[in-house]
Amino acid sequence: MISALLNRSHPYPQETLTSWMWRLTLENYLPSPSILLRYLHQKAVQTTPILQHQLLHMQTPALFQGFSELMYLSPSELYVHTLHIFAHALTHPGQANETIELSSGETVKLIPPRLHHDFYTRRFGWCPKCLAQARCVRLHWHIPFVTCCTTHHCWLLNHCPYCEKHITEADIVTGVCADCGFRLEEAEAVPVPEDDLLFILQRTVMSWLYGTQPPDLGFPQTTENVLLRVLLGLRYATQRAGNGWEFHHFPPHIPRPNLDILQHRLLTRFERGSLYTTAFRGVVDWPHGFYAFLDAYRTRPACKGRLGLRGQLGQIYVKWISRFWAHESFDFVQTAYNSYLLANFPATQIVSIQRAQIYPELVVQTDYLTLHHASAVFDIAPTTLHWLIAVGKLKAHNIPPYPNRIWLARDELEAVQLERKKAVPLAVVSRLLGVGKQRVYAMLQAGLLNLSTGFVANPDPGIGIELSTVHTFLSDLQQRVTIAQPDKVLKPVSLVKLCLHLATLGVNLPDVFQYILDGRLTAHHPRPDLLPLTDLWFLPETVTGIFSDIKEEHDWMGLVEVLAYLKVGRGLLQYFMDKGYLLPDKSFERKHFFRRAEVVALRERFVRTPLAKEILKFDETSIANLVANGLLHPVCGPGVNGYGHYMFERHEVLTWHDRYILRRDFALLTPHTGRLLRWLKKTGVVPLMKHPIIYLRAPVLEVLQQLKHSKWPA
Ligand SMILES: [Zn+2]
Numbered sequence: 001m002i003s004a005l006l007n008r009s010h011p012y013p014q015e016t017l018t019s020w021m022w023r024l025t026l027e028n029y030l031p032s033p034s035i036l037l038r039y040l041h042q043k044a045v046q047t048t049p050i051l052q053h054q055l056l057h058m059q060t061p062a063l064f065q066g067f068s069e070l071m072y073l074s075p076s077e078l079y080v081h082t083l084h085i086f087a088h089a090l091t092h093p094g095q096a097n098e099t100i101e102l103s104s105g106e107t108v109k110l111i112p113p114r115l116h117h118d119f120y121t122r123r124f125g126w127c128p129k130c131l132a133q134a135r136c137v138r139l140h141w142h143i144p145f146v147t148c149c150t151t152h153h154c155w156l157l158n159h160c161p162y163c164e165k166h167i168t169e170a171d172i173v174t175g176v177c178a179d180c181g182f183r184l185e186e187a188e189a190v191p192v193p194e195d196d197l198l199f200i201l202q203r204t205v206m207s208w209l210y211g212t213q214p215p216d217l218g219f220p221q222t223t224e225n226v227l228l229r230v231l232l233g234l235r236y237a238t239q240r241a242g243n244g245w246e247f248h249h250f251p252p253h254i255p256r257p258n259l260d261i262l263q264h265r266l267l268t269r270f271e272r273g274s275l276y277t278t279a280f281r282g283v284v285d286w287p288h289g290f291y292a293f294l295d296a297y298r299t300r301p302a303c304k305g306r307l308g309l310r311g312q313l314g315q316i317y318v319k320w321i322s323r324f325w326a327h328e329s330f331d332f333v334q335t336a337y338n339s340y341l342l343a344n345f346p347a348t349q350i351v352s353i354q355r356a357q358i359y360p361e362l363v364v365q366t367d368y369l370t371l372h373h374a375s376a377v378f379d380i381a382p383t384t385l386h387w388l389i390a391v392g393k394l395k396a397h398n399i400p401p402y403p404n405r406i407w408l409a410r411d412e413l414e415a416v417q418l419e420r421k422k423a424v425p426l427a428v429v430s431r432l433l434g435v436g437k438q439r440v441y442a443m444l445q446a447g448l449l450n451l452s453t454g455f456v457a458n459p460d461p462g463i464g465i466e467l468s469t470v471h472t473f474l475s476d477l478q479q480r481v482t483i484a485q486p487d488k489v490l491k492p493v494s495l496v497k498l499c500l501h502l503a504t505l506g507v508n509l510p511d512v513f514q515y516i517l518d519g520r521l522t523a524h525h526p527r528p529d530l531l532p533l534t535d536l537w538f539l540p541e542t543v544t545g546i547f548s549d550i551k552e553e554h555d556w557m558g559l560v561e562v563l564a565y566l567k568v569g570r571g572l573l574q575y576f577m578d579k580g581y582l583l584p585d586k587s588f589e590r591k592h593f594f595r596r597a598e599v600v601a602l603r604e605r606f607v608r609t610p611l612a613k614e615i616l617k618f619d620e621t622s623i624a625n626l627v628a629n630g631l632l633h634p635v636c637g638p639g640v641n642g643y644g645h646y647m648f649e650r651h652e653v654l655t656w657h658d659r660y661i662l663r664r665d666f667a668l669l670t671p672h673t674g675r676l677l678r679w680l681k682k683t684g685v686v687p688l689m690k691h692p693i694i695y696l697r698a699p700v701l702e703v704l705q706q707l708k709h710s711k712w713p714a
């Protein structure tokens, strides 16, 4: 395609493509740039935008190529005269930039073809002093954030100062208002002081747009498109704050703008500039500027008497925080907002909002939590929380606007949580050690483990055990136990078997552990951690050893031993036990253990017939007669318990002669036995039995004494 243009001037820096096309059109005596577009359409490019939309709709490489050939400028050079150079700042953070590859091989970003009027306006502002330098439309004049010229320190103008008509590209390039002929360069612009916040805002926006270094004002670390949207949101909030809001920033030299903007209408440049400047206060010195903005926002006239987040923070809360700043790029705003809520609103208000579900950290930081939230944050079942309240470990607080809810104080919950961490449920210890719950309970009672003062809850409610004591117990045990695999050759005895065996001595599992800890019982385990404890094993000789040790320790004799020692049968021993002559020291199930000393004493206590014969110097028949006549009292034997042989109390046998005297022994007392017998008869002292003849010793001795004193009367 050969260019139809004879005169081809170059574009000015920052000039829009449309502006430049107008200049070319006039230079080449054409009525309108539309002709150029139509020409392009006919020659090469299938879809060409209409002139009004041209700045946004330069979207294809073919268009760039067509313009390039028509206007003798490379596509890359053309690109910098389109709004696409602002793509990084104007595209929404959630929206990916379209890119195209120009014929020069360069890949460039495109702005979305539909840009909201907050980010682009066809009705550009203009600076008369800029026009004096070069009659062209600057790219940034189309951006509504830009309200003043940073080169000439003045407000941009929107209309012809003389006839109030809107200024077009054609007016700009000719330098005069087409309607009234006013020379635009002669228009007077309202100055903006360099130190005014408006000017600083404008310099910042220009640097965001053109990608230069912005002033260092403590902006949040994020991209330009995000910053512009934060600014936009605060601007809308400012717009709803009303005229009487003291936080408004009004640059000097302008009529005070009417900022009661509740109805949709076009804003004047002064209004827009003032609103953005006020909003700018919330973006600088992040997040303190933002907090200051929110603080101030809650003092706006519209907020008077209104409570609640909605009433206090209005648009910022309802629209921007909740919706338009929801994309992850705005997380820093959300975080700052959460911090602000926590610092400025009561917990009850924060916890009850839906936001608390999206930002659990908001709840995590509040002083009071509902039961439901406390359960989620502290991972304690609601039933357990109710229980803790019932037992007085937690206090149910009542907070006026929500009387039907239970509120729990964070510090109290933290204390409970701390307590809880120290305690481990008995069931868990049981699983850890590999021994039954009842055995663990027995270990608790034996003092091998300690009860915790903390509480335990789901999923293992019940007794809590001090976790540290479990660790101590295990590490103490590890000091004593030898690590070894149970070898069949050694005939290992398992812990369970050992316990069954020792149970006959009344020894239980805690005792076994105590024996191991005391070094009295050598134990082995295949694993260094000793878990599960049921894998402990013992050598058979160890088991025998501990068994007799324990018996010796108590000086016990088992039943069999006692029978052998006493040389009696099981029935007789049972008889002794029934009579209370010998009682077991300890009985486990049907096993009895007797104190050795008692058994020995018992053997000493009784004598059988042979020994009794020997002591009493009687024959067996006489012994039987003594028993029959009640002069000797067997503890067992025929007629007593059906036992075949008599057994007597040794004491009775030994003292028998002190009580009784035999007729045959009278000769030992006196030579006059005949007289003694006669006197005995006379005084009525008769023998107790006849075979042999036995008297009570005492009356016999008395008679004998009387005889001696009466000088033996005949
Ligand atoms: Zn200017």
Ligand SMILES: [Zn+2]
Binding pocket: 160, 161, 162, 163, 164, 165, 177, 178, 179, 180, 181, 182
């Ligand atoms: Zn005019």
